[in-house]
Amino acid sequence: MALTTFTPKPNFDLLKVEDVSSPGHLACPGCGIMPAYRTALQVLGKNTIIVAPACCFAVVDGPFPYSAAGVPFMHCAFETAAASAAGVRAALEVLGRDDTNVVAWAGDGGTFDIGLQALSASAERNEDMIYVCYDNEAYMNTGIQRSSATPRMAWTTTTPQQAPKIEYKKDLGGIMAAHRIPYFATASLAHPEDMMAKFRKAKELRGFRMIHYFCPCPTGWKTDARYMVKLDRLAVQTKVFPLYEVFGGRRYVLNVASEGLPVSEYLKIQGRFSHLQPEDIKLIQQEVNDNYEELLAKVDHSNRQRSNDT
Numbered sequence: 001m002a003l004t005t006f007t008p009k010p011n012f013d014l015l016k017v018e019d020v021s022s023p024g025h026l027a028c029p030g031c032g033i034m035p036a037y038r039t040a041l042q043v044l045g046k047n048t049i050i051v052a053p054a055c056c057f058a059v060v061d062g063p064f065p066y067s068a069a070g071v072p073f074m075h076c077a078f079e080t081a082a083a084s085a086a087g088v089r090a091a092l093e094v095l096g097r098d099d100t101n102v103v104a105w106a107g108d109g110g111t112f113d114i115g116l117q118a119l120s121a122s123a124e125r126n127e128d129m130i131y132v133c134y135d136n137e138a139y140m141n142t143g144i145q146r147s148s149a150t151p152r153m154a155w156t157t158t159t160p161q162q163a164p165k166i167e168y169k170k171d172l173g174g175i176m177a178a179h180r181i182p183y184f185a186t187a188s189l190a191h192p193e194d195m196m197a198k199f200r201k202a203k204e205l206r207g208f209r210m211i212h213y214f215c216p217c218p219t220g221w222k223t224d225a226r227y228m229v230k231l232d233r234l235a236v237q238t239k240v241f242p243l244y245e246v247f248g249g250r251r252y253v254l255n256v257a258s259e260g261l262p263v264s265e266y267l268k269i270q271g272r273f274s275h276l277q278p279e280d281i282k283l284i285q286q287e288v289n290d291n292y293e294e295l296l297a298k299v300d301h302s303n304r305q306r307s308n309d310t
């Protein structure tokens with residue numbers, strides 16, 4: 001298999017950033033949580049408060065009194081990331097401080113599923129926070145149970161190979177766009193410059209901002225730790241996880257044109273898909289193509305609206 005067709009341009013400015021998070025965290029080898037966290041904090045800086053619900057990240061940061069976060073880190077109940085972060089923002093307002101980034105950082109289970117009502121309420125009130133969802137596509141911390149972010153036909157411990165998941169992955173971008181929030185973006189570990197630029201934009205804006213990033217979990221995806229970045233790159237190249245932004249819930253921008261590699265390239269290095277038959281892969285390919293077409297139509301529509309405006 002061709003390794004990649006993506007040749008990033010070197011950007012040495014990336015090396016001029018200051019690290020806020022520290023080494024010594026407890027993530028599994030190949031986990032995508034901390035590389036993105038490190039990148040985010042390089043952009044957001046020390047004046048940041050993290051709010052994290054129950055999830056791998058809450059464990060990975062370290063056991064009290066140790067922490068790799070480098071900034072204040074508030075643990076909250078599983079379903080309350082967005083509500084808790086809104087509370088932190090309210091407290092800062094009472095103190096007269098408007099110079100702090102309040103960041104909710106939650107898994108897909110805490111975002112797509114149990115935290116969805118708090119998320120929806122905070123988004124609807126346009127609470128002033130950056131909400132980051134790291135999407136490893138299952139409840140990993142408690143033993144790889146399926147979530148509504150798990151892709152169709154994937155193996156998890158609650159969707160065994162004999163009865164893999166049949167439901168579609170929830171469209172988080174669509175749900176958040178429907179809330180007309182100021183900013184929504186998807187991000188990938190294989191595109192760190194794009195990820196940094198998105199955290200920068202999120203930092204500069206006010207109101208409810210969300211970054212949804214694709215977060216490989218070698219343990220749960222039954223793959224090798226060395227494939228972390230490669231999987232994220234393949235997810236973009238195969239259109240499984242396109243990189244795009246939505247401004248104000250209406251204006252869609254595509255950041256990286258997906259090359260349309262066959263989805264099998266992405267599936268075949270993950271044990272969670274090892275039971276798939278050629279006809280299953282065909283169905284997945286169709287779904288991926290349809291989703292991408294739908295996204296391109298929104299981008300096209302946004303471009304036409306913009307040229308009408310000018």
Ligand SMILES: Cc1ncc(C[n+]2csc(CCOP(=O)(O)OP(=O)(O)O)c2C)c(N)n1
Nearest residue numbers: 054055056078107108109110138139140141
């Ligand atoms: C109300 C409640 N239900 C269940 C749990 C158990 N629990 C803790 S973490 C977790 C899974 C979190 O999944 P996700 O948000 O996807 O993060 P990940 O573990 O994958 O990083 C569950 C089910 C809990 N802490 N609280």
Ligand SMILES: [Mg+2]
Nearest residue numbers: 107108138140
């Ligand atoms: Mg998860």
